[in-house]
Amino acid sequence: MRWNKISDAVVRRLPLYLRVLDQAVRDGDKRLMSSQELGERAGVSPALVRKDLAWFGEFGKQGVGYEVAYLRDELLRILNLDKVVNLAIVGMGALGHALARYSMDRYQRDSYYQLRVAALFDADPEKIGEQVGNLVIQSVDRLEEVLERERIRMVVVAVPASAAQEIVDRCVRAGARAILNFAPVHVTAPEHVYLAHTDLSLELERLAYYLED
Amino acid sequence: MRWNKISDAVVRRLPLYLRVLDQAVRDGDKRLMSSQELGERAGVSPALVRKDLAWFGEFGKQGVGYEVAYLRDELLRILNLDKVVNLAIVGMGALGHALARYSMDRYQRDSYYQLRVAALFDADPEKIGEQVGNLVIQSVDRLEEVLERERIRMVVVAVPASAAQEIVDRCVRAGARAILNFAPVHVTAPEHVYLAHTDLSLELERLAYYLED
DNA sequence: TAGATTGTTAATCGATTAACAATC
DNA sequence: TAGATTGTTAATCGATTAACAATC
Incomplete structure (x- = not known):
């Protein structure tokens, strides 16, 4: 259906x-x-x-x-949330961490919350190997390999603007079907992939409009 | 105008x-x-x-x-961004931290970015006193006092759902004009205050819809 | 001048609201 | 049965797109 x-x-x-x-x-x-x-x-x-x-x-x-x-x-x-949905987070800066923690906590706590963080990636050698909850941050070099092996089709992109389009492209090639981009840049994906954009800095900036002089 | x-x-x-x-x-x-x-x-x-x-x-x-x-x-x-706009963040969990870091870094780096994080608040005694950038997390008890003294009219609310409405009410009473709520709950404010809502968990959940079976 | 692109009006498209017959 | 509330159609509202005269 x-x-x-x-x-x-x-x-x-x-x-x-x-x-x-x-x-x-x-x-x-x-x-x-x-x-x-x-x-x-x-x-x-x-x-x-x-x-x-x-x-x-x-x-x-x-x-x-x-x-x-x-x-x-x-x-x-x-919403396809009646069964476990595996999810990857690419880019473990402060925002990536926040999203990972939130989802992991909730997955443990709420029996109905079936969004399971299945993999974390970063490009920074300093961060690779770091433990977050029950996961270890992996090198983004292994992105395709892991997405395919773990059948991850939902990806959160929280990398710097300059890397976002490339990461999106790679996720698409590795079979991602739904991508949520947090990088402050307009990226594109093929028709068959759903791509959403949440830009926190744009939200903050537009808010200033409503401060009357 | x-x-x-x-x-x-x-x-x-x-x-x-x-x-x-x-x-x-x-x-x-x-x-x-x-x-x-x-x-x-x-x-x-x-x-x-x-x-x-x-x-x-x-x-x-x-x-x-x-x-x-x-x-x-x-x-x-x-957008009222041609002069410094003071901003407070209430709730210094992972998301509050991420937003604070982002805005502080950008304020330092980009000369045109005039959103200045002017105060950080949390209710947790463990967090109060903690240094983030050049600011110290203050007790949320002092919310009204600080907002008024520093003339802060823009507030980011990143507290748990159960506390969000109360915090919004208090910000409004202390003179806030624009509020961005990240708590996963529907809150309200009087007409003269602009209230926006960004709900990261809703974003993640709606994304799952687009994973075809 | 000729070509390009704005600012603006009219047409279209889509989303929300109003209203109400169907029916529990 | 009487009252309440759904599911749905029609009306309204608002936002986007198309088109083009104005003009740089």
């Missing part, structure tokens, strides 16, 4: 719903939730919640709402 | 243009740039480049293009 043509804007909200539902399941305070309440907690209008979910199926009951545990499981399935 | 009503989507692209122009100024390879080339380097269509810039004035010359140094300076002014 593939739901192509689903817009980015929709996909972007699914993990938000997932989080609200998972929280509700944990708290165990309610078995059912309306689009009204789900929207409120996620910061999205109720109509949009219903429309987003309707792209993937009919998960609710009229007059009743959505069963939280069921909808959470469906969202996990839709 | 205030250009209210400029959409978020437009403001979000300005730092992108700024980066391309600044790079061109540094390289010194061209004095002029067309919307075509600026767009190509930024990953934006030429028409959109022209439209975005036109919200703020007439910066180009027909048949010629934009003067890179001039347009860069105008963008710096529009």
Whole structure:
């Protein structure tokens, strides 16, 4: 089952719903939730919640709402998070470290969090061999080899701008299907690879716009 | 001069243009740039480049293009980055550290980068007193006092989800005008404060959607 | 002048909201 | 049954692209 043509804007909200539902399941305070309440907690209008979910199926009951545990499981399935997803982080600067720690901690703590950090890479000989959680930072020279051997198809790129495009190219050749680029540079990938960009420095800079004089 | 009503989507692209122009100024390879080339380097269509810039004035010359140094300076002014902007980071976990290091390094290195990290806060007694660059992590108890004294109006929130709303509220009361929240939770602020949210775990989770089965 | 490229208006595209029949 | 809430269609809103007259 593939739901192509689903817009980015929709996909972007699914993990938000997932989080609200998972929280509700944990708290165990309610078995059912309306689009009204789900929207409120996620910061999205109720109509949009219903429309987003309707792209993937009919998960609710009229007059009743959505069963939280069921909808959470469906969202996990839709997001491919119902089974372990291996993930590599390339570039173990401060940001790479932060992302690695966060994901590792969460993978251990939350049974539902199935994003597993499977490999860490850096180009700096000083960093290679360093232990982070239960992993050792490897030389980026072994990038292709390890991605292929471990069947890693999701990669976080946190290298300097000057190296980003080359790393992306190499990940693509090694079979990556989804790449999240944190380097402050516009990079490209072939159509069949999903490439997203999160640029923290751009976020900081745009924020300054809203400081009135 | 205030250009209210400029959409978020437009403001979000300005730092992108700024980066391309600044790079061109540094390289010194061209004095002029067309919307075509600026767009190509930024990953934006030429028409959109022209439209975005036109919200703020007439910066180009027909048949010629934009003067890179001039347009860069105008963008710096529009983004309020033509003078030092003080910034506080609350929550010095791995992500807070990464952001602090990044901004501090860049402030030292790039003469045009005027986002100055002016204060660091954490609630953990273990971390308070720790040196990061030329700053010492302070107790979050002193948040209001320091923000007011140092006239800090831009704040990065990198605390755990459970503390985020309280920290945002306190920043608002202490005069913050622009807040960037990294905590994985939906928080709110009054109308007069600009609040943005960057959620790295949501980014990672949505990425998994694009891994085909 | 001739060619190029802006600034701007109109057309298109896409995403969100409103509304409501279906139905639990 | 009566009340509530979904799933879905139509209306609205906003952002991007296309086109071109103005003009350097």
